[in-house]
Each structure stands twice: as C-alpha cells, then as structure tokens.
Amino acid sequence: MSNVAKELEVIRILSGKAFIGGEFKEPAGLETIEVENPANAETIGFVPAGDEELANTAISAARVAQSSWAALPAIERARLVERLAAKILEHKDVFARIIVREQGKPLDQAFGEVDATASFLSHAASMARRIGGDILGSDNRYEEIHIRRHAYGVVVGLTAWNYPAALAARKAGPALVAGNTFVLLSHEITPMSGLYIAQLVKEVGFPSGVFNVVSGRGPVIGRALVDHAGVDLISMTGSVRAGQEIYASAASHLKVLRLELGGKAPFVVMEDASIDRAVDAAIAARFANCGQICTCNERMYLHSKIADEFLEKFISRTQSLRIGDPMVNPDLGPKVSAAEVEKVAKMVARGEAFGDQVLLKGGKIEEGSLAKGNFIAPTVLESSSNASPLMQEEIFGPVVSSLRVDSFEQAVSYANDTAFGLSAYLFTSSHRRLAQAPYLLKFGELYLNRANGEQVQGFHTGWGKSGLGGEDGVYGFDGYLRKQTSYANFDI
Incomplete structure (x- = not known):
C-alpha cells in the first residue's frame, strides 16, 4: 500500500472517534465536524463535536488513572514516552502526510513537525532522572526541611491548528513524565494529528486513561474541560482572546495555567x-x-x-x-x-x-x-x-x-x-x-x-499578553510539577 493510501486509510479509521480510557469510541448522538483539506477544500474526514458529557468522561478516565500512573517510577513513565517518540518516527511518512492533508503546510515542513513532535517527547523523557528536590537546614534542633516535587494530577492540553502534532507533544510529554495524566482537546480544524498520536499511544501500550483525546469546538467542549473541577492544570496555545476567557473561567477553581498566546x-x-x-x-x-x-x-x-x-x-x-x-x-x-x-x-x-x-x-x-x-x-x-x-x-x-x-x-x-x-x-x-x-x-x-x-532544551515563554508560564527545557518541565514542603523533626 502506498504512503498516500495508508494516510487516507488512517484518516478514514480515525474519523468519528474519541480516545478515552485507552480505547477509541464513537460517541453517539453528537453533531460531527468535517475536516477539510486546505489545498482543495475537499472533506477528508470528520470528528464528533464533543460536549460536556464527553469532556466529563475523558476527565473521569484520566482521574481514575492518575494515582497509579504517578506511583510508577518516573523512569518507567519516561520509557513509555520514549517508545512513543520512536513509534512516531517509525511512522514518519504517514504522519507527515496526515499533517499536510489537514493543516496545509508543505510536506518537508510537515516532516520537520514530526521530528519536532518526537523531540519534544524524547526531551521530556530525558528529564525523568532530574526530578529533584532540596533538603534545607532548619532553625530548630535536629530538624530538616524537605522540598519535593509532585504531579499536579489531571492536565488538559488545548492546542492550536498551526502545529497540531508538535504542540500536543510539547504539552503531553512533560506532563506525562512528571506523573500527570492528560486530556488533549485536538483542535477541530486539525484533529487527526492528535487522534493519530492516540493510535500510536495505544500501540505502545500506555495504561488505560493516561492519555485521552477529544475534539470539538472551544466554546462547548473546551469550556467544559476548563470549568471541570477535576482538572488541575490547563496548558493552552492559542489566541489572546481565548487565553483571557480561559483565565477567567479557571478562576473559580484557581487552576494552574500555562498559556502561550499571540505574538507580534x-x-x-x-x-x-x-x-x-x-x-x-x-x-x-x-x-x-x-x-x-x-x-x-x-x-x-x-x-x-x-x-x-x-x-x-x-x-x-x-x-x-x-x-x-x-x-x-x-x-x-x-x-x-x-x-x-x-x-x-x-x-x-x-x-x-x-x-x-x-x-x-x-x-x-x-x-x-x-x-x-x-x-x-x-x-x-x-x-x-x-x-x-x-x-x-x-x-x-x-x-x-x-x-x-x-x-x-x-x-x-x-x-x-x-x-x-x-x-x-x-x-x-x-x-x-x-x-x-x-x-x-x-x-x-x-x-x-x-x-x-x-x-527543546530552551524555554519558550511570552511576556505581556503573549502568555503565562512557558514550555520546553528544564523550566518548562518544572511547570508540570508542584512543590511540597515537609518539616521533619528528629529530636525524639
């Protein structure tokens, strides 16, 4: 089968599905969104326009999986992420053509995006043995202050359509290695790249519920994901307007935000x-x-x-x-x-x-x-x-x-x-x-x-209305970990 035939067959198989709890599902009763090829306006596939119920199902699956995923040694989580990076490169030709079909960038640039997707994952995996802490001296006799890093819990990734594969990996890689579980809202204009990552996640053998993918429009399923009390951290790439709306919506639960917004x-x-x-x-x-x-x-x-x-x-x-x-x-x-x-x-x-x-x-x-x-x-x-x-x-x-x-x-x-x-x-x-x-x-x-x-070893961050937090490198990875302080007194 030629690469083109493989790509079209993959898109056909992924159409109409979400990936929740380690399985592809066809949500019933939902409107569908057609995915168009920007080069000729032809419909190449479709995805369900997810709603609040689909968001709840995905978050519930991620919440159930999170404690056992975080309990694994970081190096074991990293090995799965590294295997996913290798699997992506193994299917590089098909993946690049999926990106071209739904997003429109030239094929050589799509190959570059696939390489970047794998690199984001590999670099995140390399951080597993660098999750550190500190032991500080105390003002009290026979006492130490221990500062440890822990996963936040459930992370939601909201990605833009310009780099649908790389942006998903940029967020998912460090989130997963740090011990969080992940729900990806794959943009409705370019959803097939995220679903294809899910297919490769399934082939690699990630535990059920660790990585989930849904699709749909931001004002509906995006808002449901942002507003959900079971979400601990939101990482979003998109417009200033969308970032401001997420900032306001997340305030009720004081969620942690990482927002990469517009530039000039x-x-x-x-x-x-x-x-x-x-x-x-x-x-x-x-x-x-x-x-x-x-x-x-x-x-x-x-x-x-x-x-x-x-x-x-x-x-x-x-x-x-x-x-x-x-x-x-x-x-x-x-x-x-x-x-x-x-x-x-x-x-x-x-x-x-x-x-x-x-x-x-x-x-x-x-x-x-x-x-x-x-x-x-x-x-x-x-x-x-x-x-x-x-x-x-x-x-x-x-x-x-x-x-x-x-x-x-x-x-x-x-x-x-x-x-x-x-x-x-x-x-x-x-x-x-x-x-x-x-x-x-x-x-x-x-x-x-x-x-x-x-x-990948740098730090991609915006000032002003260009965002909060940042991605990549040591600083970006640390953003997916929260800190805990223990005062240990041994004067007994």
Missing part, C-alpha cells in the same frame, strides 16, 4: 547588519507555514540607511517563492481555512486604508489549479507610522509591513510599543547592541542574527 514579533535590521543574511532570515521567519507561526516576523523595522536595499532584495525573494500543492514541497502552501484567508484580506485592507503603501500586492489566488484552495500570494507593505494596524495587530499570514527608523533606540522604542511580548529579532554586527538587546527588548524570546526556531 518585531524584526529589527540595523545599518551594520549583513543584509543578505537578514533578508534570508526575514523570508524564513515570515513565510514558513504560510506565516502561521506565533514567533513569525510580523513587522520589520529597517534602518533608513539600508531600508531601500533590504526591501529590494526582500521583495525580489518574496516574488520568487513557489506557491502550490503542499504535497510537492512548494515554499508556501495554503492558509488553514477560508475564514483565515478572509481575515488576512481584511487586515490588508485596513492597512491600506490607514495609509500603508503596497510594495507587492498579493491576496487570494482566484484562478487556475489553486483557486479551490486557501492559497494566498504574499503582500509586502511599508508603513509611515507605528500606529498602523499592520504594525500593531497579529496577522498570522503571508503579509508583512515595514517601517523605517533612524537609530537603534528608535527601533527598540517602536518594537516595545505593543501589548505582545513573545519574540523579537535583531540583526546587527554591533556587540554593544547585541549585549544590550536582552535588557532593552521586552520579549520572552530573542533571535539575534538568526531566524526563528526554538530548541
């Missing part, structure tokens, strides 16, 4: 930068995954001495980008949905109405073989004010505007003039500026003389 990354290029290197990075950081990355180059601040040269090269490179069927590895695949295409078009119109100058006009492709899909040609603009909506609001698509600056200080001021604080870029050959950047730029993640792409 400034891309600063100084007069002493390597222009070609900066252009290469700007292209990669804007147009990878059709601009649907929270750390993308969202607004460019170009020193006036190099702005003309930079824009000429940037536009030339942008015009050469290949747009097409994501299965044949173009530079740009489609946006994930027709609604996203419309949103981007409205944002460009607002920028033009504000007075931004269009340097390269793109937009929805309405003719030829790509017309049925959600394909957008890139648009490049130049702003005259940092107040432009294209300089202030997250675009999340293949559109970027630029603004000229006359100094490093002005660039920093404009860059920090935002409610977001996820990521920022700086290109310069000045060691002074590079050293000052972490003190001056108010963002949780900085890319200095390089394109985006965080690593």
